[in-house]
Amino acid sequence: MNNSTRRGLSMLEIVFSAGILALIMLPVFMTFSTGNRNIQLTDAEFRAHTAAIELMEQIISLPFGQIKSGEYESDVIVDGGQFADGPVLFKFSPAEDLWRSMKVEDIRRDGKTLFKKVTVTIKYVAAPGSDRIREFFMKTLVANENL
Amino acid sequence: MFAVIIGTVMLILAVSLYSFVGHQHTGIQSIVNGEIAHFLAEAGINSSIGSVREAIGKVMSGTSGNQQLNQLLLNPGELEDICINDMLDASWNRDLEEFAREMDKDASIKVDVWLRDFSICETAPTSWADPAAKDGYLVIESTGTFKNSSRVILVKRKVRVGSTIPAWMGKFSLFVNDAARAGEGGFNIIRNDYRGMITDGPKPLITYNHATPDAPFEAGNMGDILREEAEKDIWQRRGWIWMGGRRSRLNLCSGAGDLGEIFHFYDVSNPNIFSPVKFSTPADALPDSFSSSLSIPWDKSSSSVRQVSYRFGHSFVLDGFHDRSNRKETDAMYEGNILSTGEKNAYSSKSSILHLFGDARKGYQSRTRVFGNVHIAFPRYASLEVKPEEPDVEALFTSVSPPPLYLLPSVSENAWNNSIMIQDIMGRQVGGPLLQSGMLCDSYADYALLMSRISELPYAESYNSMQDVYSNKAGRVFPSDAGILAMDNGLNLEISRDQHMFFKGRPTGQSLLQVIENRTQIEIDSINDFWKRFLNDRGELELNAIVSIKNSRQLDMQIPAAGKPQPMVVKGGGMIILQQGNLVLRGISCISPAEALTLVLAGTGSVSFSSTQPNHVNVVAPNAELGYGSKFDMYGSLCVGSIYADHRFQGGTVRFRPGQDPTTTGYNRYYKVFIDPKDSFWNE
């Protein structure tokens, strides 16, 4: 580097070090701010996922015959509401800023329904107060155990 | 420099938080993917469990089953985890893949069937080391995969492989835990005549320790049997006998027919010309008075008094016990007071109900190794060989018919004196000597060696005497000098085949029960439940498993049950362990030699036979008593705690099945593979 025997630092060196410091710190601090945002985002995501699983589980644990095919929007998927026209009612824990919708389709072979494909879609706000809506969906198969 | 350091530290902190948050971000995602994968796995198992169960059932059904799977399970030694989809024709996976793709291109489901976690379960030669007995699981694994997460749902069924032959009992014909329960001579209750005929009262239980010519399957070939009899070590291939407990004594039955036992000493191949063998005592074993002629007054002293020179020898004849001859009502063997009343009181005149070495017919003599403190008793009739040395007396002497017989009577020490008269058995005056005991023997000790008496021999050593008979040994001595078998209390038995040691140690009823209980595959509550589950509508037993019946009401188990056809046909053999109660056998027949049924009675109680139908069965009841009932025929091994013998005992036969002997490869036919029909999943 510098083979001078001077004891002080030149301005250039100070500027260089400050610059290096800035260079290093900038991404660091940017990381933190995005990290912060990420955490907030994950909280909403987590709640959306929890709501999705809650809905999916209650549908899947029904006997196969009670899983009625169809498309269900957020207006019918409410706590205490009827699932299809069947006797089964929905049961949800309260969740703000999220909307549930679901689609149940048959998978058939040789005239028999072997599986139901259940797709659950959750729309949720990215962060409290924000107006960005994000969507998340989950799907699975339920087998007909009565064959 | 300082800045660089601070910067680096903060960078590290930032990166860790970011990765933590980022990880959490992906963590949530993978939790959800994991859930979906789990649901897929559930869908997989729910949809295919029916076809998987069917495929497994097809493979294990009937006696054919799937060769490959059976071979795998019955192979001796450890079994590594192995996927058996190919053996089951796993068509369900193709469909599952299709359905999964239909749902999402990143989804997949597959269902595999594995044999896992098998371990050899009988490994200790001190109890029983079976090379093929193993426990493990048949596992149905459904794997759901979504994006990068996989979940597996396991459905397990227990698999057990166990032998239905009761361990070392497969090497024995008869095992009696406490033989002398009714006293040392408790078995001696049969009244037979000289020829071994029995007209009333109790009858003998005869054990045949090899395959007799009349066995329904595995019948022995007469030529082979006769040839094998002459082999010194034939006991190694025979069913053994264990008479445990204190000292017991079996009075040998005389006679050469199908109930007689005198073949222990004599060749009885032609009963029509049966005659006892006379053993001549060598001169060097006799007192000095026998070595030279003695001058003694003859017995025809009514005509003239005369001293005649006689030469004496000694011989004896062995016989069995007989209670009465066909001419006399009294105890024929004690007739003529040759055997003393003291002996009569000690031994009685009745013979034993246990005939351990088969019977006297050709092909049915069945000597084997006998364990325990058990002896045979038999009368030894000693006679004096009298030879008058003066020709005229000799001519007179030999012209008498029947020939003069000078039996030496049995005398106790107290009753001995040197003036006891020794005369012709019929008391005739035939030109023989007027003999008194003191003329031949100086002391009781000498006389005791010569006199008639009831002898005892360890049962195991009668094997050696029979060897002399079979090998037509010239110059036989008694007891035999062939030292093949000696009395053995069974402290150290060894059963092995090829290089594998099945058992080493002392067999006990308790440890046998333990080994058998550990093989239990199915537990049933009551006898009724048992019949409902395993008896088919034709009344045949399709067991194919090792079942334990609790029977808390301690009912009697009749086999076959009352009202069902006799004998009960065993289509699929196995083992039935009755925890409590009594066993009553009424006739059991196996359709093939590869099937065997073993009945185990774990508690105290009784085993009895209430029908004369044959029973192809092994009975293990070391705490139970064999009760009286009808005469029975059993093809298999019998293990009981004790035998109740009284005038109602009708006897029968126990025939060892060499096909079940663990030292032969025939033993391998009797394993049963049990796959629990219930899955863990449904927990019904």
Added chain:
Amino acid sequence: MRICKNRQAFTLVEILVVCGIVSVFMGTAIMLFTNFRRGFSRSEGTAVLMQDGALFLARLRTDLNSAVIAPDSSVSNPAQLSATSDQLSFMVYSSREARALPVVYRYQASESGGSIFRREGGDSERELIKNRVASLTWQTDLERFIEPEGTSSGTLRISIGLDLKLKMRSGDEKPFALKTFIFPARLNRQLNSP
């Protein structure tokens, strides 16, 4: 660019410029740093709470998905699954041991933050969440849905409602609240199978 001047001292201008740049940088740095420190502990706290909560929920869900009604009790009495204020217990089928084992979750409340423990079969308790639980309630609910003109006994549905609040001990962050219902699929299927 090399300054090869030989001067020994700085000009005033240079010093002023440098001080200005440095102060700007330092100010930003300090501001961001303090922000970061606060944010970090807050983020860390929230992240940790959420992680605890999520893991606990995942574990409980996995256990409940393997829950079964053990064969020796009557089907109509799902009291095998029971929830009291401090204990949630149920039978789980363990593939490892090929039999049903009891699983017990225990909540130990405390002023400074409660803890949740889990015990399986005969093993000893393991601590899942340590001193972070502000409140916890769990309750079981059995519903029956009958077709209006149906003849069958209807569809049963069992669910476990969970209401959990976690907070850090040094609490200036928001507590993490979780409310959800869990529907054990296998248990429900067992209840409804004929």
